[in-house]
Amino acid sequence: MELSITQEVQNYMKNHAEEIYNDECCGFLYGKEEEKRVITLAKEVINSKEGDKRRRFKIDPQDYQQAERFAVENDLDLLGVYHSHPDHPARPSETDLRQAVPFFSYIILSVMKGKTDNITSWQLNENGEFEEEKINILQKQS
């Protein structure tokens, strides 16, 4: 599995994750699913987890429905979710797996001491297990 993201999307997620550190950030990923999956837009959303947000994130169902509408209105596909793991590796946790839905790409940013250390992406396979997706960064055409 592989997905492409633009440099702008990568920068946006890194800035968001570092700004929110040491809480977990989260957001939606939009783009097009044709021959290949291409993410062209990331959009932050409020981490609605009550209490300590350093280890958990939650997206309000109303925000989710808004994200679906945004995709339709802008002729985009809603393709996944990104979130950060402050001071933890960019690997999906048991909590991530329990809550995961098919089809979506789950991009995880590991933020160590406030700086993004690693970015990975995961998708559920047919057996309901996470499989890592290779991330291809699309450089801006000049």
Add this chain to the structure above:
Amino acid sequence: MAKIIIPTPLRKFTDRNNSFNTDAQNVKEALTQLTKQYPDLKKHLFDDEDQLRSFIKIYVGDDEINGLDNGSPDLSDDTVVSIVPAIAGGTDDH
């Protein structure tokens, strides 16, 4: 006919359709019709005991409903039912 809105992650199980029209009388019946039409969808909505999975939320209009057993709301012709995945996660506790 009432309409069920299918969220993007589950459309791979509904032949890419983003909605499903139903003449069912209530939400529970509507979801049963939906999963009969698209059997692969069922395990993503319901657990082995036929209960809605904890991360699947059902909205009738703007209102979330709590489970299907008690007060599964009746549907009218213009009712919109939305299936909404509750997106959450986090790091492992150490």
